[in-house]
Amino acid sequence: MADIVLDNITKRYPDGALAVDKVNMEIADGEFVILVGPSGCGKSTTLNMIAGLEDITEGELRIGGQVVNNKAPKDRDIAMVFQSYALYPHMTVRENMAFALKLAKTPKATIDEKVNEAARVLELTQHLDRKPANLSGGQRQRVAMGRCIVRDPSAFLMDEPLSNLDAKLRVQMRTQVSRLQRRLGTTMVYVTHDQTEAMTLGDRVAVMRGGLLLQVGPPQALYEDPADLFVAGFIGSPAMNFMPARLEENAIRTKLGDIPLAGEVRQALEQGGAGREVIFGVRPEAFEDADLVNADVRDAGIPFSAAIDVVESMGSDVFAYFTLEGDRATSAELEELAKDSGGADMSGEGTQVVARLDAATKVREGESAQLWVDSRSIHVFDPKTGENLTRGRRNRDSGAQRTAV
Amino acid sequence: MASTTREKVGWGTANTLIVVLALVPVLWIMSLSFKDPTTISDATFWPKKWTLENYRGIFDTSEFTRALLNSIGIALISTLIAVVLASMAAYAVARLDFPGKGLLIGMSLLIAMFPAISLVTPLFNIERALHLFDTWPGLIIPYITFGLPLGIYTLSAFFREIPWELEKAAKMDGATPFQAFTKVIAPLAAPGMFTTAILVFIFCWNDFLFAISLTSTTRARTVPAAMGFFTGSSQFTAVTGSIAAAAVIITIPIILFVLFFQRRIVAGLTSGAVKG
Numbered sequence: 133m134a135d136i137v138l139d140n141i142t143k144r145y146p147d148g149a150l151a152v153d154k155v156n157m158e159i160a161d162g163e164f165v166i167l168v169g170p171s172g173c174g175k176s177t178t179l180n181m182i183a184g185l186e187d188i189t190e191g192e193l194r195i196g197g198q199v200v201n202n203k204a205p206k207d208r209d210i211a212m213v214f215q216s217y218a219l220y221p222h223m224t225v226r227e228n229m230a231f232a233l234k235l236a237k238t239p240k241a242t243i244d245e246k247v248n249e250a251a252r253v254l255e256l257t258q259h260l261d262r263k264p265a266n267l268s269g270g271q272r273q274r275v276a277m278g279r280c281i282v283r284d285p286s287a288f289l290m291d292e293p294l295s296n297l298d299a300k301l302r303v304q305m306r307t308q309v310s311r312l313q314r315r316l317g318t319t320m321v322y323v324t325h326d327q328t329e330a331m332t333l334g335d336r337v338a339v340m341r342g343g344l345l346l347q348v349g350p351p352q353a354l355y356e357d358p359a360d361l362f363v364a365g366f367i368g369s370p371a372m373n374f375m376p377a378r379l380e381e382n383a384i385r386t387k388l389g390d391i392p393l394a395g396e397v398r399q400a401l402e403q404g405g406a407g408r409e410v411i412f413g414v415r416p417e418a419f420e421d422a423d424l425v426n427a428d429v430r431d432a433g434i435p436f437s438a439a440i441d442v443v444e445s446m447g448s449d450v451f452a453y454f455t456l457e458g459d460r461a462t463s464a465e466l467e468e469l470a471k472d473s474g475g476a477d478m479s480g481e482g483t484q485v486v487a488r489l490d491a492a493t494k495v496r497e498g499e500s501a502q503l504w505v506d507s508r509s510i511h512v513f514d515p516k517t518g519e520n521l522t523r524g525r526r527n528r529d530s531g532a533q534r535t536a537v
Numbered sequence: 538m539a540s541t542t543r544e545k546v547g548w549g550t551a552n553t554l555i556v557v558l559a560l561v562p563v564l565w566i567m568s569l570s571f572k573d574p575t576t577i578s579d580a581t582f583w584p585k586k587w588t589l590e591n592y593r594g595i596f597d598t599s600e601f602t603r604a605l606l607n608s609i610g611i612a613l614i615s616t617l618i619a620v621v622l623a624s625m626a627a628y629a630v631a632r633l634d635f636p637g638k639g640l641l642i643g644m645s646l647l648i649a650m651f652p653a654i655s656l657v658t659p660l661f662n663i664e665r666a667l668h669l670f671d672t673w674p675g676l677i678i679p680y681i682t683f684g685l686p687l688g689i690y691t692l693s694a695f696f697r698e699i700p701w702e703l704e705k706a707a708k709m710d711g712a713t714p715f716q717a718f719t720k721v722i723a724p725l726a727a728p729g730m731f732t733t734a735i736l737v738f739i740f741c742w743n744d745f746l747f748a749i750s751l752t753s754t755t756r757a758r759t760v761p762a763a764m765g766f767f768t769g770s771s772q773f774t775a776v777t778g779s780i781a782a783a784a785v786i787i788t789i790p791i792i793l794f795v796l797f798f799q800r801r802i803v804a805g806l807t808s809g810a811v812k813g
Contacts, residue, residue, distance in 0.1 A: 185705050206711035218706035222724045231720075232710035279710070 134196030134209075134286035134319060135161045136182060141191035143177050143343075151177045153343040154191070159321060164313050166334035167323045169366070170472035174343040175323045176291055182321060183212050183289050196286060206235075211280030212289040215296065217272045219264040219279075225251075226260040229278045243282075250278040253312075270301050277312065287319040294329065306332060325472075327367050331355070339363045341468070361411060361465040361518035364511055370416050370451065371469070372511070373485045374461040377412035384512065386412045387456040387483070388436045391507045396525035401512060410521065411461045413511035416451070419487030421495060422502040433506040438485075443497045449488050452495050452503075456483040465518045569781035577777050591782035595767075601783060603755045604763030609790065611673055611759060612741040615680035619737045620730055622681070623688025628718060630689060631696035632704070642689075649686035657750045664751055671753045679747050684737035691736065695729025696722070731798040742791055760787045 136159040143152040152174040159165045167175040180186040182193060184205035193200055200208050211232075219228050226247055233243045251257045254274040264272055273293060280288055293309070294302045310333055313320050324330055330337045331351045338348040339362070347359040351367075358364035364372050377386040379401055384391045391412075393401060401410075422435045438454040445451075460483050487503060495501040512521045569577065573586040595601040629635070630642060660679060661670070669675035699722060707717035723730070748762035755763070764783050767776045 183705075183709060185708065205708045206713070210709070212706070212709045214702045214706060216700060216702050218700065218702035220703065220706075220721055231707075235711045235716060279706075283710075 135159060135163075136287060136319060136321065137192075137194040138178070138182075139192040139194065141178065141181060141193060142189050143174070143181060143186065144189040150343050152181070155340075155345045157338060157345065157348060159319060161319055162317045164310075164320045164322065164333065164335045166330040166337045167321065167340060168325065168327060168330040168337055169340035170468065171325060172342075173340040175325075175340050178340070179212075179289050179291055179321060179323045182287075183210060184208050209285050210287045210289055211283050211285040213273075213276045213280055213291065213293045215292040217264075217276040217293075217296075219272055219275055221264050224261050224263055225256060225267070225275050225278075228264065228275055229282050232279065232283050246282045246284075247278075250281045253281070254278050269297050270305060273297060273305060274308075277309075281312075281316070285318070287321065288313075290320065290322040292324055293322075295324070295326070309333065328369060331367065337367075339366060341465075357523055358511070358520055359523060360520050361413070361463055361513045362469065364413050364513070364520065365466060365469040366472075368415060370486045370488070371473075372413045372415050373483070374411050374413050374466060374513075375456060375483045375485070376459055376461045376515075377410050377512070379408045379410055379512075384410070384412060384510075387458065388505055389434050391434055391505070391510060391527075394527060397512070397522050397527040400525055401521055409515060411463060411466075411513040411515050413513060414505060415509065416486045416488035418506040418509045419452075419489065420504045420506070421489045421493040422504040423494070424490050424492060425504045429506075430504070432508050433504050435502060435504045437500055437502050438487075439500050440495050440497055443495060445491070448491060450491055450493050450495070452487045452489055452493070452501070454485055454487070456485060458482065461515070463513075463515050463518055566781050566784050569777060570785045572778060574778050591778040592786075595779050595783050595786070600755060600763060600766070601760070601786075604758050604760045605787070607673070607755075607757055608742060608759040608761075608787065611676050611680070611757070612738055614673070615677045615684060615741045616734050616738045618677070619681045619684035619688050620734050623685050623733060623737075624692050624723065624726065624730060625718075626685070627689045627692030628696050628722065631693045632701070645686040645689050648682060653683070653746050657746060660747075661750055670751060671757050673757050675751050676747060676757055676759070679751070680737075680741045680744065684740055687736055687740065688733045691733045692726065692729050695726045695732075699725050735795055735798050738794055739791060742787070 136157075138155050138157045138159075141152060141155045142150070144150050155174075155178060157165075167178060169175045177186060181188050182195075184200070184203060188201050195208055195210070220231065223231065229247045229250060230243045233246065238246075247260070248257070251260055254277060256271065256274055256278060259267060259271060259275075264275065267275065273296075276293065290309075294305050297305060306329060309322075322329075322333060334351060336348055337351050337354055339346045339354065341362050347354060347363050354363060354367050358367060361374070365374065375387055377384050379385075380390065382393055382398065384393060384401075418433075420433075425433070440452050440454050442453040443450060444453075489495065489503075495503075508527050510522070510527055513519065514521055565582070568582060568584055570591050571587050571589070572579075572584040573588045573590065576584065576586055579585065626641075626645075630638065656679075664670040664675050669678070703721055703725070704717050707721045708714075712720065742759075743761065744759070745761040748759040749765060752758040752762060758766075760783065764780050767779050767783070
């Protein structure tokens with residue numbers, strides 16, 4: 133059991149490439165922290181530095197209060213699950229799990245006891261004498277975890293452990309990982325590029341991009357109050373909708389209509405002056421079918437009409453897609469998000485917007501529908517820096533109660 | 538890919554031709570070894586008078602048995618040392634980035650490219666000065682030198698195939714770099730090691746040039762060299778039969794060696810290490 137402190141951790145490769153840039157993070161004892169970001173953001177490098185598999189160029193890494201910068205992985209008392217599991221193919225499941233203990237010269241009886249216990253927890257008992265080649269993907273994944281559990285380390289590191297499993301198994305293993313962490317109460321650092329895993333698993337989520345740590349916080353905080361355009365677009369599925377907008381007196385002019393500004397948001401945005409170009413962001417669930425909005429919240433948003441392109445019914449909700457004509461919002465962050473999701477240059481002309489509506493909606497594909505957008509849950513971003521100008525502020529008059537949509 | 542009848546016939550003919558070409562001399566040597574000395578030059582393929590006289594003859598004197606012992610000892614020791622050294626060097630070449638890596642690979646290639654005959658005279662002088670001439674180490678050392686490039690090349694290809702994450706996993710499990718190598722990487726590279734062992738062994742076993750140049754007595758003379766010194770049972774009998782018998786005998790260990798190790802070269806030993 134130990135806490136992990138990253139103090140200005142930097143990784144610079146010999147060719148000068150900066151992989152991780154001054155990352156600061158404190159991971160409490162027993163905490164489950166997720167490092168998330170697109171490929172190449174430095175999350176795996178950060179994990180490898182914690183593990184001791186890569187040297188730290190600058191900064192200090194402390195595990196349980198001790199500086200471990202120059203300690204070999206074996207002296208750090210941490211265990212790691214690799215993306216590929218990295219099971220030893222020439223050893224049986226039992227030997228795989230016992231390997232670390234054997235190297236540590238643990239008495240044979242203790243090894244057997246620990247391996248059997250771990251196998252019982254992970255439901256691997258009947259597979260103990262099989263080789264990894266004869267196991268299914270999910271079983272191999274569990275062996276990889278078993279190999280860590282038997283050591284009873286002060287921290288677990290996981291490098292995209294579920295990315296090689298098929299979708300259904302991934303959801304199943306996700307809950308198992310979560311349950312295991314709660315049960316063992318061991319500090320865990322988990323790397324993933326999947327924002328759903330990040331949202332569902334961790335106590336706290338750290339979003340990285342281009343070697344920088346953008347924001348750390350509980351999943352809900354990142355979702356509701358993203359620090360910048362990148363976090364806003366990365367966290368949440370379907371993703372937040374972005375469109376270009378212009379700040380006017382007391383309102384923000386968007387393609388959906390003029391959205392009135394109030395309270396703290398107005399104060400914050402007024403500093404930048406009127407007539408300023410911004411990027412306007414709104415989550416799919418901030419939309420609703422105008423007919424289904426309760427009368428008491430109707431005034432908190434604005435109605436608009438949209439030609440619905442596609443309707444996807446999920447049973448509990450309906451996703452309605454429509455296109456806004458004209459220029460799309462552009463920024464470095466949005467380009468990277470599009471590249472990461474593989475959707476670059478795919479949406480064609482205009483801005484695709486997705487709205488999450490109540491299942492009772494009557495919107496039809498190819499028809500015009502009357503929608504409503506909640507002006508209280510909007511985000512305004514600076515197109516140059518990507519900074520969330522509305523961070524920590526609500527677009528409502530002070531004292532007004534927030535009502536669930 | 539569907540192959541036409543014509544293609545099948547074509548390939549079949551070509552394959553048969555090559556196999557026949559390769560096997561006729563082997564059969565010929567075997568036939569010679571069973572021929573009676575008086576009929577050795579009767580120009581028939583199959584012996585008219587079968588005899589084991591040639592085999593008895595070569596085992597009569599210690600000349601051949603001693604050479605056989607030298608051959609086995611020198612080849613085995615050279616192979617063992619070459620494979621151990623080559624696996625360490627190949628591991629470094631495959632996994633590490635160190636200054637002079639390109640030079641090392643280049644040098645080992647250079648050794649392999651040098652015509653051995655050009656090195657025999659200097660080696661002869663060096664070994665005489667170092668009192669290595671006509672000793673086992675006198676042959677073992679050059680054999681290791683020429684076996685290493687071969688081994689490094691074969692083995693580094695095998696090491697590159699082994700997922701690097703296995704080594705990282707071993708490190709996380711508390712293994713020292715040496716333990717990671719001996720307990721995880723080396724067992725997985727075993728097929729490569731056996732392949733290399735076979736190649737190096739065949740090279741040492743069949744070498745004639747060094748064996749004849751760097752030995753002068755039966756102390757270290759190996760079979761290929763010793764065969765050149767064979768004399769007939771009397772001054773007037775041809776040695777052809779004895780040489781043929783010796784050639785057949787020295788082929789047996791190498792066949793056994795290859796058959797034994799071939800079973801260890803199991804493809805796909807690393808399957809199950811990574812991915813699902």
